[in-house]
Amino acid sequence: MSKLTLKTEGDTHVVCTRRFTAPPEAVYRAHLEPALIQKWLLGPDGWTMPVCLIEAKPGGKFRYEWKNAAKGQQFYLTGELLELQPYSKIVHVERMFLPEQTPDNHVETTFEPNGNGTLMTIRMTLPDEKTRGAMLSTGMQRGMEASYVRLEGMI
């Protein structure tokens, strides 16, 4: 059962939606409080986030660092919070350092009451189509091993 939707829109947008069975206030906080973020924003298994710094105010900066100890890999992300509307909206800009810097991704996240929970909608805007294609493919880079297994199964 997949509750996540992920689709491209136009040439430069990616839109993602997900429902949660918790009120908007909790989901909003889980996106701004380091102790909470470090528990879930980890991607594929094997990754941890040893550094999570956020100045939770409009204009505030943030920095996340991820590490995969088994593979000896790490990368980080920096960003700025542009707009905060408790507990309904977060607008920010972010870029990754892999270590080469990726172009800015402008992200608008909204949290709406939905039944007994929250509907979260993330709308990402990339500078151009090439950047969006490259960003969507980072999921592939990090999942390369799993991909290999899957491809072998297909052939």
Add this chain to the structure above:
Amino acid sequence: MDNLDATFAALADPTRRAILARLAKGEATVLQLAKPFSMTQPAISQHLKVLEEAGLIVSRVEGAKRPRRLAKSGIDALDQWLAMLHRAMERNYDRLDEVLAVMEGKKKGEGR
């Protein structure tokens, strides 16, 4: 099986993955492909050659042009990497479900 290595070598480059993403929207000529990538035509042609040899794209002849389109395996590769991103995000939000459950549990506990 030999093609598996070629497929991964072809997909290892972000520009080539972006070219595949562009071709997912439909057939395009080298000129059309070069434009959004701000690369020279020879550079794009080199990437197209790698993608073609890996069996990810195919071309046809139309006068002096050779428009490219995604091959079946190119579509599969694209689907696969979107599925990969989808899975990584799902993993995140499944973990967030657990974090939220603990937060809500604590709140109820405090109310008692």
